[in-house]
Amino acid sequence: MTVPTGQRLLPDASGAIRRRGVLAAGLAAAAIWPAGRALAQRSDNVVKIGVLDDMSGPYADQQGMGDVVAARMAIEDFGGRVGDSPIELVHGDLQNKPDVGMGIARRWYDQERVDAIFGLGSSAVAIAVQQLSREKGRISVTVGAGTTELTGKACSPLGVHWLYDNYALARATVTALTGEGKKRWFFITSDYAFGHSLEQNGAAMVRAQGGEMLGASRVPLGEADYSAHILRAAQSGAQAVGLALAGTDFINAVKQMSEFGLMRRGIQPAAMLCLITNIKAIGLPTAQGMVFTEAYYWDQNERTRAFSERFARLHGRPPTMMQASMWGAVTHYLKAVRDAGTDAAEPVMARMRATPIEDFMTTNGRIREDGRVIRDMYLMRAKRPQDSRGEWDLLEVVRTIPGDQAFRPLSEGDCPLVRRG
CATH class of the missing domain: 3.40.50.2300 (Response regulator)
Known part of the structure; x- marks a missing residue:
């Protein structure tokens, strides 16, 4: 159902609620x-x-x-x-x-x-x-x-x-892929605050796991042609391409990586942010085996x-x-x-x-x-087409990452609200 922007979804009614500003307490x-x-x-x-x-x-x-x-x-x-x-x-x-x-x-x-x-x-x-x-x-x-x-x-x-957040997404995904021997990385990054943060967190995780950053390519939001960026990634010698992208940008990049034959050459697309609708749009024949981090899957x-x-x-x-x-x-x-x-x-x-x-x-x-x-967060893997039982049976949970391990430690965030010891 499409609702016009700003439309009230529930009717007005009289009632009682405190006036803003009455409470001055902290x-x-x-x-x-x-x-x-x-x-x-x-x-x-x-x-x-x-x-x-x-x-x-x-x-x-x-x-x-x-x-x-x-x-x-x-x-x-x-x-x-x-x-x-x-x-x-x-x-x-x-x-x-x-x-x-x-x-x-x-x-x-x-x-x-x-x-x-x-x-x-x-x-x-x-x-x-x-x-x-x-x-x-x-x-x-x-x-x-x-x-x-x-x-x-x-x-x-x-x-x-x-x-x-980008720390939680990068940590589990990078750890999983570096553990499989994907130590050399190149990033294709959406050129605004989200992509920059995701690349920064991902690169830090790569280095923390003993991996090597070979370079990065920044792309504008809404990019349609990733050929130049994919070529740079392939020529870098990377074993994994960190995709600090989301939505249709991510979908387009993965499809074009497949068209350029990077997966056949053993170069792994590393999804820094991937959702079930993205896997559906890419299709399991291309997405199968891709690992990424989520907070929810409908069939858990x-x-x-x-x-x-x-x-x-x-x-x-x-x-x-x-x-x-x-x-x-x-x-x-x-x-x-x-x-x-x-x-x-x-x-x-x-x-x-x-x-x-x-x-x-x-x-x-x-x-x-x-x-x-x-x-808690979950490391997910896209299923092989032959293992899917239905239109939306696309993923499997590889493991659970407990919440106290998934996110950046409080002491590392530089939040001014955090009391210092």
Whole structure:
């Protein structure tokens, strides 16, 4: 179902919720705000959520309206209200441009009284909106972007990095491939904050595993012709080509690597960020054997399958890890609003940090001091065509990476919020 940008998905209704600014207490005081109390008066009487993502560009397939569908499912599962106050959902297309994303976010905050923004599937936009949210006293929950700066120098007391980051993606994938003898690496990198961060983390992992970096080639977002970059990678003598790309950029690069015969020559495409929709688009004959790191796969257990079936009835296919985790992010936020008795950002964030994250895809998750959600990650492998039992039976879980091992240590992030010993 396509919903016009900015349309309310749930009707208006009168209700009661605390006015922003009534609570002046900081996070420490907010942490003891009485749970379960009735929501106090606020001017607009609404809990309003915005989903800001790529709706029309190279990442729309893995984020896009699928994220809106998942957010709507979460709101409906929550009952559509917090106390007597209705929950509203708006969405916008950030177009992978910081000025566009910031313009939408500023309008939402200043004119439409949005309480929290979710998604932010572009690293440059996510960093900018996280800072804006801090200035405006609102909450931002990054689901789709990967840059580790969100929990590094750009960390925020009102920001959460919910799903994955480039450190976690690079660590498991690089470790697996270097362990198979792929020691010489070349990177093809999307030329903006996400790609730079992913290449930086990947290269650091290669060197940490005793490998060698032979070079890198930067490409603009939305590149269609990768021939020159692939030729450079092949001529470098690399055994693995780290693809610090995503969405259709990643798909195009892998297909063209296959057309140029790199796989037949034993040169392995190393997927730094890959999703089930990417494997579907590439096809198992080309993608088979590719390893990468994910936070969710629809066929892991009964709970993941049940959510996937519900989502597919609305969206036509299983969710990506980003779309699945949007449900969990919105649900966790709404629980915090309910338990804090207000939608004021500081007490709600305190509740979010204090409450364990438990849902169909996350067990024993938690929000760390720097805003990083600690969750298990999974090393995945694309199946051989003959092993696939159906259209979306594309992956197998190779191993689980426990959350406390998957992500960058707190001490290495340079987040100003982290207390020093």
